[in-house]
Structure formats: structure tokens, C-alpha cells
């Protein structure tokens with residue numbers, strides 16, 4: 584992709600995402616809008632199947648093929664996130680670099696923006712003889728007892 588500042592600014596809300604589509608000359612069809620609205624609203628990582636099911640439950644008129652094609656176009660243009668998992672692809676609303684907290688109890692993947700201390704990055708660079716330009720961290724976590732609704736005293 585090109586380094587155009589207009590298309591590399593992080594998207595922080597649904598309006599940003601819609602605007603990016605227009606900047607990129609992507610047609611903003613009703614179906615495309617539905618998908619973006621759903622992803623920004625859900626703030627989860629969903630499969631194409633789940634996206635299709637949820638939209639149809641909301642009474643949105645969108646076909647299976649249209650969901651797949653739009654997800655592909657949107658992730659190709661860097662407007663949404665596409666995660667390759669062993670059991671298929673998941674889509675999320677954040678498209679710039681971010682980290683994930685993977686909850687092993689619930690299979691939930693929570694988006695977090697993590698900034699590592701400068702000194703740690705320098706140390707890794709020195710160790711590997713590289714210059715780090717980007718990073719994404721995968722955390723693996725268990726649900727806390729409080730989050731499970733267990734009363735602690």
C-alpha cells in the first residue's frame with residue numbers, strides 16, 4: 584500500500600471508516616454500511632457467518648455472498664481487521680496495529696492498544712539486530728473470579 588497520510592490515519596469511529604471508504608473511492612452501498620455499523624457496534628471479532636446471522640436477525644436485507652464480498656473488500660482496503668484463525672477468519676472494527684487479550688475461558692478476543700516501553704524495544708532490536716517498525720501482542724488470559732460473578736470476601 585502507499586504511504587499516503589490520508590489513508591494511514593487510524594480509524595477511531597464509524598464515521599472515520601465511512602469517510603475512509605469515500606476517500607478510497609469505494610462505493611458505500613447499503614450492505615457495506617450495515618457491515619461497518621455492525622462491527623463498530625459489536626466491538627467484537629466475528630466470523631462472516633455470525634455477521635450474516637446478526638444482520639438478518641436485525642432485519643437487514645443482505646445476502647450471504649454480499650457479506651463475504653464486502654468483508655473481503657473492506658479488509659483488503661485496510662478498513663476492517665481480518666484475523667486468520669485455525670477455524671476460519673474473524674473480522675473486527677479496528678484496522679490499525681493493536682494487541683489482543685485472548686480469554687481462554689470464553690474464547691473472547693479483546694482489543695487493546697499497548698505501548699511497550701522504549702527501552703524494551705531497543706533491547707529487542709539490539710538482541711535481534713533489527714529495527715522494529717510495528718508490533719502486535721497476543722496475551723492469553725483467564726477470566727478473573729470477579730468477572731465470573733463469584734462473590735469474594
Ligand SMILES: [Zn+2]
Pocket residue numbers: 628664675677681682683693694
Ligand atoms: Zn482486533
